[in-house]
Amino acid sequence: MGLVDLLKKIEPDKKKSPFLHTLYDGFFTFAYAPNTVTKGGVHMRDGMDLKRLMVHVVLAMQLCYLFGTYNIGHQHFVASGQYMGFIEGFHLKLVHGLIQMLPIFVVTHIVGLGIEFWFAAKKGHAIEEGFLVSGALIPLIMPPDIPLWILAVAVAFAVIIGKEAFGGTGMNIWNVALLARVFVFFAYPTTIAGDEVWVSGYNTLAEGTQASYTFAHGLFNSLFEFMDIATFQEASTHIVDGYSGATPLALAYQGGWENVTDTFSTSQMFWGTIPGSIGESCKPLIIGGALFLVITKVASWRIMLSMLIGGIIMTLLLNAWGATPFMEVPVHGQIFMGSFLFAMAFMATDPVTASGTNTGKWIYGFMIGMIGMLVRVLNPAYPEGWMLAILFMNTFAPLIDHYVLEANMSKRMKHA
Amino acid sequence: MNIARRKFPIVFSLVFLSQFSYAQSGSGSSYLIYGLIGVGLLLLVFAVLTLADNLIQIEGKKMGVDTNKNDLGIFPKVSSIFSQKAPNFVGNGESFHSFSKGFDLKLAGEATGEIKEVHTNRYALRPTDFIGMSPIPKVVVAAGDEVKAGDVIFFDKKRPNIMYVSPVSGEIVEVKRGAKRAIAEVIILADKEVSYKEITAPDLSNTDRDTLKNFFLENGVWAMFNQRPFDIVADEDVIPRDIFISTFSTAPLALDYRLLIEGNEVAFQKGLDALNMMTDGSVHLGLDGRGGEPADGFKLAKGVKKNYFAGKHPAGNVGVQIHNTAPIKGSDVVWTLDVQDVITIGKLFTEGRYDVSRVISLAGAQVKNPSIIKTYQGANIGDLVSGNLSDEKLRIIAGDVLTGKQTTEDEFLGFDDTQISVIREGDDYEAFGWLLPITPRPSISGTFPNFLYPNFKFEGETNTHGEKRAFVVSGQYESVLPMDIYPQHLMKAIMAGDFERMEGLGINELSEEDLAVCEFVCTSKMPLQSILREGLDMMRTQA
Secondary structure (H helix, E strand, C coil), rough: CCHHHHHCCCCCCCCCCHHHHHHHHHHHHHHCCCCCCCCCCCCCCCCCHHHHHHHHHHHCCCCHHHHHHHHHHHHHHCCCCCCCCCCCCCCHHHHHHHHHHHHHHHHHHHHHHHHHHHHHHHHHCCCCHHHHHHHHHHCCCCCCCCCHHHHHHHHHHHHHHHHHHCCCCCCCCCHHHHHHHHHHHHHHHHHCCCHHHHCEEEEECCCCCCCCCCCHHHHHHHHHHHHHHHHHHHCCCCCCCCCCCHHHHHHHHHHHCCCCCCCCCHHHHHCCCCCCCCCCCHHHHHHHHHHHHHHHCCCCCHHHHHHHHHHHHHHHHHHHHHHHHHHHHHHHHHHCCCCCCHHHHHHHCCCCCCCCCHHHHHHHHHHHHHHHHHHHHCCCCCCCHHHHHHHHHHHHHHHHHHHHHHHHHHHHCCCC | CCCHHHHHHHHHHHHHHHHHHCEEECCCHHHHHHHHHHHHHHHHHHHHHHHHHHHHHHHHHHHHCCCCCHHHHHCCCCCHHHCCCCCCCCCCCEEEEEEECCCCCCCCCCCCCCCCEEECCCCEEEHHHHCCCCCCCCCCCCCCECCCEECEEEECCCCCEEEEEEECCCCEEEEEEEEHHHHEEEEEECCCCEEEECCCCCCCCHHHHHHHHHHHCCCHHHHHHHEEEECEECCCCCCCEEEEEECCCCCCCCCCCCCHHHHCCCHHHHHHHHHHHHHHCCCEEEEECCCCCCCCCCHHCCCCCCEEEECCCCCCCHHHHHHCCCCCCCCCCEEECCCCHHHHHHHHHHHCCCCCCCEEEEEECCEEEEEEEEEECCEEEEEEHCCCEEEEEEEEECCCCCCCCCEECCCCCCCCCCEEEEEEECCCCCCCCCCCCCCCCCCCCCCCCHHHCCCCCCCCCCCCHHHHHCCCCCCCCCCHHCCCCCCHHHHHHHHHHHHHHHHHHHHCCCCCCHHCCCCCCCCCCCCHHHHHHHHHHHHHCCC
């Protein structure tokens, strides 16, 4: 108990320095579960609280983080034709991934949490846990080469306009993480669309372009030299002949499923050693995370299942139509490509922006599956649809709930 | 039920076999087309079958066949496949409902053994136990007066016909006032041997509703009639549609109601007979269908509709039982009573006296000897618990841990309380308690390993385990409430003061105890019960 007393002694005054107090409170409640007791109503409470809930979503994403970081490095070297095996050049790939990933993570959190803390202090309430999950999701859905200032602006936009303007955690209409991504998508499309953005460490993907390494790479090089292992070689690392950097979706758009399987094998797409947004590629880890969320009852299985069904049905309909090669991509192809599973596990299931009724959740998930697949296949400019489909259905979730509740109400009033 | 189980494999194999037929039809891209046609044909067949099924059921209903008992349809009902089978003791014409939703909060320190008689010196009757009563009722006794059990103590000036009477005989020692001179409690120093006011009850076989009503109003038992909507003392001018009595409790550390009925079977039946005269509808008895056979006093009761319920808490709550048998709709008014109240009413007729002796449980991990105690309504808490509590910092609760009131040894049991729960006051900090809890704690969340130990009994403490937040998680309340109600949206309607929506979303069907388990599981630590009461008060004053 000694430590608690010491910590309590340094608590800043709430009136004199509200920001410091909010900051203190945020970290104190992180370190210690508060001593508040029930008053009126129930005398005992479930052990679950919002902190615990949020942290379990973050835990479910941890393996995607590890894999995503490593895959940044892996794709970097695959583009230059070096270390083609997945675990060849392990230290180089990991270090390159970290050098790309850490700044993205840090910038996201400094900007996002900073705004969150500032608003909490202004409003005089405790720091709410919402950004724990948003902050963990945002780096995973960005391309590895995203300029940090764009990231900062996007996060600020999402947190201020998307969340705080509506009243903070639990009040927002749109998924905060997706709002950050959609901001980049519309404001700076060249940084998030096209073939060139999914591989990091090169200025362009034209044949022969040399890798451009940073000061950090240099520091690690001296360490690697000391350890007498392979180092980053700027001069000999350049884009190989015929490398396009295209993702499976871009390939499918150009020439259907055969065009995809010419470049990537199905197992490659399944295990995730392909270019793409940082966290979306490795399907087993995402499925594992989704199962973790379902088993711990943190996320709604109804949304996940109905979204899967919606996506599959839409794929079958498009298959039957078959007007373009992309429409003929089989169901397993559509599931393995792009971020279908990632969106299903972590994005659509956000309880605040999804439908609040169980019936509504079935409709909500199903519509995301249908619309997302439709946008992915039919949109000529950008072959992916989950971000837009989820934001679209976020907008309509209150309407779905409204009709579900109306049905419930009319059942009660009808017999009156 | 058995027919349903036999039909299921047939329907299942039909659907399953059809898979082969179109898996083998053609190759390449055309199999998709055949597949789609196959699915379409299946849907068509299904539609025809469903139509036929419905027609048979409608015809059956016209001919007066009970479709709940006799399964007429072609398809097995989904509910009949997954739901629990009705136990053997459920008789003909009695309904059985089994709920999958709910949560049993298992606590250590259950009261067991023989009923102990404990002498208590002081008793109290409190106006605050009756929701909606004006704060200063007319007290007809003064300090120093001698009263008998059944003598009038006070009445509400707004509803002067309803008398509130003394639970025991003795001397009025104090009329205690609270804030703004409101009457807090009338305290009675009890005689060693309770003497009763002599009451001549009307003969039930030869009386009318009005006589009976006035008899109940004068003799203090009207206060035991709880009315839904609002869960208040019943309105004397309204004839209730039905009367509901739950004969078991699923609340944490609740009494086994079989103890209550032992030896009181005759009085209970008499009480039911009297209640039958108060309503134009029927008296519904909610019986325990969870396993063990209910006591004969409940099972063999006459002149009532019997409904069996199985499931976790709140299956024993009368509100849940009403919702699943004959829900409150529109302007319906129903009454609810406790088993011990019915026995008290019966004793007016069988013994001619107002006997509010109550069997209560004193339970919880912090009670040295959890015990079942026989006392009277409104007994002093201190007398009941003295010398039986552990030395830790405790919270004494009059009622169960989900719905009870926090109380002290100086205070008294409430009008409806039949339980004292004692748990530890959890006002300590816990390092990383939200992430890595050290002590076991009850939860519906799968993030705790609780599901590995389904029969573990928790000690119970009052820590909130987190801070209050806005509504974030959805579907959580619905997962523990076996009612077709959306509590979270109802709460939002109450907060917004939207009367039409509140009514539409079912506020009239609810009382605080029904939402208590939802409040327990709430991740955002919302005070659902107090929000609901706010809404009920709004509805009541507006009506």
